[in-house]
Amino acid sequence: MATLADVARHAGVSTATASRIINGSSKPVADALRTRVLAAVAELKYVPNAHAQMLARSHRSAVGVIVHDVSDPYFAEITRGLQRVATADGRLVIICNSFREPDRELEYIDLLHAHQVAAIVIAGSGYLDDATAARLDDRLRAFEATGGRIAVIGRHEHTGDAVLPDNEQGGYLAGAHLFDLGHTEVAVIAGPSYLTTTFDRLKGLQRAARKYGCKLPKKRIIHADFTRDGGEDATARLLTEQPEVTAIAALNDSMAVGALAALRTAPDRRLAVIGFDDMPIARDVTPSLTSVRLPLTELGERAMTLALGAAGDAPRVEHVEAALIIRQSTWSL
Amino acid sequence: MATLADVARHAGVSTATASRIINGSSKPVADALRTRVLAAVAELKYVPNAHAQMLARSHRSAVGVIVHDVSDPYFAEITRGLQRVATADGRLVIICNSFREPDRELEYIDLLHAHQVAAIVIAGSGYLDDATAARLDDRLRAFEATGGRIAVIGRHEHTGDAVLPDNEQGGYLAGAHLFDLGHTEVAVIAGPSYLTTTFDRLKGLQRAARKYGCKLPKKRIIHADFTRDGGEDATARLLTEQPEVTAIAALNDSMAVGALAALRTAPDRRLAVIGFDDMPIARDVTPSLTSVRLPLTELGERAMTLALGAAGDAPRVEHVEAALIIRQSTWSL
DNA sequence: ACGGTCTAGGAAAGCGCTTACCTCAAGCGT
């Protein structure tokens, strides 16, 4: 492992000069030396030790991202936005998958803190449970206390910079669309009940129900896990247990796709299905899926922009609207 | 930012003792001190500086991953496998998206090198162009020369540990299936021509054609970019320019899904379509997609296992087989 | 030719941590 000292010795200069040349410091250096040092770098295949650099200039450059799971399309989309902005700013992005386990999340916060990241962006971990949320918040504050910046995507215990998708409004849009079409017996395939995302989308749905004078009783709300298979199972149960239902609102597209799959096995039943998030697949399933679009990439971009921006005096909160995308999976009764 | 020295001072011990207590060193320490130090850690919200640690114990622990794009389902799947193994081994994973730009890839190799990662895993960058491949190989060797480990997924210029999906055989399987069904006029929607993945899959297809005494002339091979929209465009062109074609082999599922979408706009044309990779969506499109399955997660797991294993005397190469999954998008003529 | 101002390059002090080595005192056997 070649070190800066090796390079300097090889070129017959001091480490100070070598460092200045390699980092393109503003201090002028004779061309002869520059050439010699650069030659030494090439010959020794010198690569500076990033850890030593970080230590010496106490200058944070990397940023951390904590999401549920990058390979989940929802978070993949968000992550894409985060990356775009961070990379454009010349920063290394460290991505951590929390799998929605608070302990793992806690661990990653400390890990990123230890790695001296400039900022942490957290998406998809709005826990309704206060104790859990408080524990997380405590660690986040510790990070902030050392000058780190934090931005969250989605409602979160942590009060600070945030980008908030309007899940409640999205839920309302979904509900209103179904009720508008004349469906009165609507079932909801929800996500895990401990997530704020689930809670808010449900709230919007309930508001729409009230507005249209319809009911959305507890038994019509089935909690699944945001996965395709979860949606399929829930729909299968629904089909036999609550045959009066004519429309399904799935709280994300993966579950909606599962619902469509379950319906395909029961060709005699024709239910309307609406999804959430408007993932790319929504266009390609049959029938194509009506969905509530959230501009996920933009969500990521804005969050990272907040995180990299100057530390604010007051927490900045940005709201992002949801939009209804009507396709063929919903129709009037 | 609290440092170890602060903690030590606060607890009235030396930094050596504090360090030993915090890292749970094997050296015995009086319980009274341990308690005091731990209390100081909690009170000062001390988080060790990972960079300083890395520097002090010259012990590499993180691992790097370079893929085309994590949010592409193909790589998401591979990444999932990589992560599982690395995390189980208690390592931080740094993921880099190369977007198949050799320069970016080069940059990331050096960056990971600079960050002293223990190993680098590279997926999806088998470049056919020798000059590009050689440049990459040079940087990889520099990394290996410092004790770093490398594993590649897919055919690659770099000779070393590798996990090789049998793309040629997969191509053969796809071709044989179509020819078996009686299709003689087959078109191929290929990926970028500079990728070994494209090359190998095509080679298998050609072998099947020869075996069945069919032709697969150049004009039947359309190069797209592995995206859904690319597949849709290519199919649209095909439909008008080569109406005699009765079956399409897309070299990945995204493009196959695009092909299905294009076909949907031409209900009078009924072409068979086969995809590649067997992504989760394959089950959920209509008609469900016949595809050549590659166990992507396993690919990732095995590559990371190689990368973390003991440095071998000889390069280890593992082969992974492809399998045909027949669904409804292919039928006999 | 001389004092003074630049300027290119070097010496060395850390950045925060680990750890090999050292010290000092308590505890042991005889």
Add this chain to the structure above:
DNA sequence: ACGCTTGAGGTAAGCGCTTTCCTAGACCGT
């Protein structure tokens, strides 16, 4: 009671780099 082992804890030397001085020669005006 003495020398010796043992064990708890401290001292300080780096890990590889950046950067702040500082030095010494070059160059200027007079």
